[in-house]
Amino acid sequence: PFIVIVPKYGESKKNNLSLAYYLVSNGFRVIRFDFTSHFGESDGAMLDFTLGEGVHNIVATFDYLERTYGCEQVTLLANSLSSLMAVRAASQDRRVIHLVCVVGVVNLTYTLVKVYQDDLVGGFIQGRRYGVLDILGHEVHMDQFFEATVRDKYHRLDDMARDIARIDAPISWFPASNDAWVRMEDVQYVARSNDQMRLYPIEGAMHEVRESQDTAERSLRMIVRVCRARHFSESLSIEDVKVP
Numbered sequence: 001p002f003i004v005i006v007p008k009y010g011e012s013k014k015n016n017l018s019l020a021y022y023l024v025s026n027g028f029r030v031i032r033f034d035f036t037s038h039f040g041e042s043d044g045a046m047l048d049f050t051l052g053e054g055v056h057n058i059v060a061t062f063d064y065l066e067r068t069y070g071c072e073q074v075t076l077l078a079n080s081l082s083s084l085m086a087v088r089a090a091s092q093d094r095r096v097i098h099l100v101c102v103v104g105v106v107n108l109t110y111t112l113v114k115v116y117q118d119d120l121v122g123g124f125i126q127g128r129r130y131g132v133l134d135i136l137g138h139e140v141h142m143d144q145f146f147e148a149t150v151r152d153k154y155h156r157l158d159d160m161a162r163d164i165a166r167i168d169a170p171i172s173w174f175p176a177s178n179d180a181w182v183r184m185e186d187v188q189y190v191a192r193s194n195d196q197m198r199l200y201p202i203e204g205a206m207h208e209v210r211e212s213q214d215t216a217e218r219s220l221r222m223i224v225r226v227c228r229a230r231h232f233s234e235s236l237s238i239e240d241v242k243v244p
Helices: 015-027 051-071 082-092 108-116 119-123 140-153 157-165 183-190 213-232
Strands: 002-004 031-034 074-079 096-102 132-135 138-141 172-173 197-199
Touching: 002 015, 002 051, 015 031, 015 213, 031 051, 051 082, 051 140, 074 213, 082 096, 082 138, 082 157, 096 213, 108 119, 119 140, 132 140, 138 140, 138 172, 157 183, 172 213, 183 197
Parallel strands: 002 031, 002 074, 074 096, 096 172, 172 197
Antiparallel strands: 132 138
């Protein structure tokens, strides 16, 4: 089975090597890619990044797999902010037969408030303009970013719930139990919109799961275990996951 790993916002496909090695060691084929207009090897400057363009990149990866390998079914795996794009892609493309999101952002407006102590999205809607801002370590044309985000409805909790409801595939969601940027009650709210969505909390983890080596390894094993159960219908313990 093919698993498409979406790059995390502000990172490239190289940052997903450990996850890819775990998945390949346990029976999967993996494709990684870099967003356009983003950090990495694809064309375009990070200044021009938008969530909608990221969704187009995900779908283009599906097209590549189908055209090159005849693959018409994939698992889609995303992390943090990239979950907004993965959920939208899965809600529109039936080639996604399993969606996996790790510490997925479900309410962009809330997350940005927690990070910057300012309602950037609300301010934009009310007429504030920001020019170029540093967002999570990378400069972005924020007025262009927010215009596309609000227009295409990525910014609210109910936007995510609507997209989740439209997904016709199992959804495996791995929230961090100590996440300061994503409220567990918000994750539970969107989960109620689709009875195929299952939550697998990563106990003791912050939003940046990799801050703890033990927690990071445990989360990798949990992801492999859930993916093996979906694709191979087996009950694999975390200890039985092969380590690359």
